[in-house]
Amino acid sequence: AQSVTQLGSHVSVSEGALVLLRCNYSSSVPPYLFWYVQYPNQGLQLLLKYTSAATLVKGINGFEAEFKKSETSFHLTKPSAHMSDAAEYFCAVSDHAGGTSYGKLTFGQGTILTVHP
Amino acid sequence: GAGVSQSPSNKVTEKGKDVELRCDPISGHTALYWYRQSLGQGLEFLIYFQGNSAPDKSGLPSDRFSAERTGGSVSTLTIQRTQQEDSAVYLCASSLVSDRGNQPQHFGDGTRLSIL
Numbered sequence: 002a003q004s005v006t007q008l009g010s011h012v013s014v015s016e017g018a019l020v021l022l023r024c025n026y027s028s029s030v031p032p033y034l035f036w037y038v039q040y041p042n043q044g045l046q047l048l049l050k051y052t053s054a055a056t057l058v059k060g061i062n063g064f065e066a067e068f069k070k071s072e073t074s075f076h077l078t079k080p081s082a083h084m085s086d087a088a089e090y091f092c093a094v095s096d097h098a099g100g101t102s103y104g105k106l107t108f109g110q111g112t113i114l115t116v117h118p
Numbered sequence: 119g120a121g122v123s124q125s126p127s128n129k130v131t132e133k134g135k136d137v138e139l140r141c142d143p144i145s146g147h148t149a150l151y152w153y154r155q156s157l158g159q160g161l162e163f164l165i166y167f168q169g170n171s172a173p174d175k176s177g178l179p180s181d182r183f184s185a186e187r188t189g190g191s192v193s194t195l196t197i198q199r200t201q202q203e204d205s206a207v208y209l210c211a212s213s214l215v216s217d218r219g220n221q222p223q224h225f226g227d228g229t230r231l232s233i234l
Binding site (some may be wrong): 010033035037042043044045046047048053061084093094095104105106107109110111 | 149158163165166174177188209215220223224226228230
């Protein structure tokens with residue numbers, strides 16, 4: 002079974018600073034990994050996905066993530082934080098093990114990003 | 119184009135009542151998922167529909183929960199005899215057919231359910 006751990010339920014950065022949100026996964030098969038962002042009272046919006054192509058994945062709004070198999074990690078980064086980045090971020094792994102081949106997502110607990118002026 | 123639409127956006131009901139939550143997926147998306155988001159449990163998978171295949175109900179927390187998908191499009195999640203622990207945001211997502219689980223899911227804004 003897959004699982005996801007997000008280190009740090011809250012991260013606070015200053016505007017213009019580097020954003021680093023940590024995600025580690027556990028999977029019995031090569032994983033498909035996703036980062037989603039959730040703004041208050043809204044659903045989840047896809048930021049980026051890793052599906053076994055390039056290990057460095059670029060997403061929307063200047064975010065990117067690097068898949069590191071040796072570290073079982075998929076950390077999300079952005080070089081310079083903006084006030085509008087304040088939201089909750091979820092890392093997720095897709096279930097496609099055992100031939101069932103469907104995309105049920107297992108989510109991490111989420112990280113709330115606060116951006117200070 | 120139109121995204122995933124969920125209704126109602128908010129629902130307040132008394133304990134013991136039945137509720138129905140509706141999801142209208144993106145046109146052409148054959149996969150449809152329901153998730154529940156609550157403070158204590160985070161985001162949890164509930165049920166999955168793919169085309170005409172039997173749904174995967176493995177995430178439904180009790181037999182008070184059921185869901186159907188009519189005509190391969192609109193889905194309804196029904197909770198019978200609601201309990202206070204059912205209070206949560208119920209999110210629906212849809213995606214293109216996924217034979218490898220690699221298709222991104224598109225989420226609606228959810229239904230916030232409050233049980234008094």
